Amino acid sequence: MTGIFLSGAVLVSIGLILNRNAVVNYLLVVGYLTLLITTTVYEYINQGITQLVYFTSDSLGLLMLIAMTIVSIPAFYYGYRFIATRNDAPHARGLFFAAMVMLITSCCMAYLSNHIAVTWIFVEITTLSASVLIYHNRSMRALEGVWKYVFLCAISITFIYIGILFLSLSLKSAGVGEMSFKVLYENHHNLNVFWLKLAFLFIFTGFTAKMGLVPMYTAGIDAKDKAPAPAGALLASVLMNVGFVGIYRVYAIVAHTPLKGWANSVIIIVGLLSVFVAAVYMTRIKNIKRLFAYSGIEHMGLVVLGLAAGGVGVYAAILHIILHTFIKPTLFFQFNQIYTIYQSKSVYDLGNYFRYYKTGAFVVLLGFLSATAMPPSALFVSEFMIFQSLFQSHYVVLLVVILLLLTLIIWGFGVNIFKLLFTPAGQINEDKLPYISPWESLPQFVLLALSVYLAYNPPAEFVALIQESVKLVQ
């Protein structure tokens, strides 16, 4: 099935690039979505089987895959809405959808891959397809964004490659010639600790570019800002999950060796710095899209903190990143509608959203409550568990600092969001307001509702999958 999916995706992208007819393009996208859903269902039914040697549907990959499939349906819908409102050349339209198809496909393959080198290859392809999406507007700023993204990702991919080389050096002493994750887990007691340490550092640093953590988070912010909002939604959710899967699988090796304590301190420093950076920027930026992007940095920081705290924290980290996958795209999808009304990203130009588009304003309000993890929202559950695990592992000072930073973030986020919702707008011609159907926000409500449902009433299969993934580390 993986083979069919992969070749189908490649065929669809080629068709999208070559074809200039809008209807055929949309049909191809619908066909791809059907294929994606079928594959997801197939992988879910056949858990644990290995296909094409390098792809295994294990619990972690499956969780991410299901989350991605759910998000990609509205992503394509809003991609269609985005394209329909613009006068792009047919060629640009085809390229846009082809890049989205390739991005989703390569993310899917990176989740399921059971070999670190194969993961790495698909991470490369995500960079390629993401750069096409970022450059969609063909403007000077888009060019700047894509240049920074490509350059930084190229360096980060090189870092991962160096890490893989060091990993192979650490395997030498174990006398093993293969590098699949399974073999690595089985031989963890034979690995050379020194090389493993270097390998972890390089691979971790490399994957931070995708996951959005200090030190390599910068390019991702520009990318999410410049890419069209539906693509930005994918970059801010499923692509970050690729980074997480990479880090998680390598951490799972390190967690079984004496290096665990050291790795945890590295991760905690990175997590704390990420939340700190998010707090600093979110209190002062006035670009609403970048605000959403920085909120992602904060959540990724919290996720790795949970991972490092151990205990219930690992469970919470996975839960957190899955819920974040549903919540963050909601805000990005809504951004398209905000932009339709105000034609601006700057908070100074936005305002009185409740008056101009009530349904959208509710999405923004609920999305804000969700993204800041206010009690009735989904992320509150996982965030609370992460705090609990930090407390249990005696990181009390860290916890206090994190809570202070989160307060700052809520304040910074809130100031801008409430400006958008309630205070008068800068300059807006009220006679020429475009009409947006309230139904267009429906998928966003569904995503938010789904996150709440998963957090407060998780289905048994969902919990079982997370627990299965946690076992990799513990």
Place this chain on the structure above:
Amino acid sequence: MTDILLIALAMTLLYMSIADRLQTYLYILVLQGLILFGTTYLTLTDVSTLNLLLVLLETIVFKAIAVPWFMNYLIKRNKITRVTEPYLPNFVSLIIVTLIIVSTIILSGSIEDKNLDKTFFVVALSTLFTGLYLVVSRKKIISHVVGYLVIENGVFVLSLAIGNEMPMLLNLGIMLDIFASVLILGVFFNKIGDVIRDPDVNLLTNLKD
């Protein structure tokens, strides 16, 4: 012989730190490609002929001919001025690169692993860090690309150190080389040339908070 070639590679780094012209960079890249060709030929004795051919093709055709030629074409077509425009004086650059090499030698001295060829390790790491230094210390975008290519060369040396045991990783490295260089150079640098003449990183500072 391998050691001599590798040391020559380290010396090109010193030259690179004081080079004033973009053209010199390109010559050094050609030289590095040739050195890597020699090293590969001498080092990889255990791999299959096909694999060896692939690696040799990559070093000669790609690293030593195609990339420098293409960059030369870009420089001419976009009428980029020929000076490298470093932020720091050349003398400081020379000292920094020397320090990089010395510190990697000291670092490798502290490693006790019989599986590791120290010369490869030292040269690979110093090439890597020199490349990073070039990226941060030069103003022109095209010098950033040169810095990135130097990083790639460093990584290539590192992958040679284990190439005999794991040819698969070596092939991956080649893939990285080609993929990233083509992505950075081909698809993209053309576009920068179209939009801005004489590209300079200072023109790419609009995206910020």
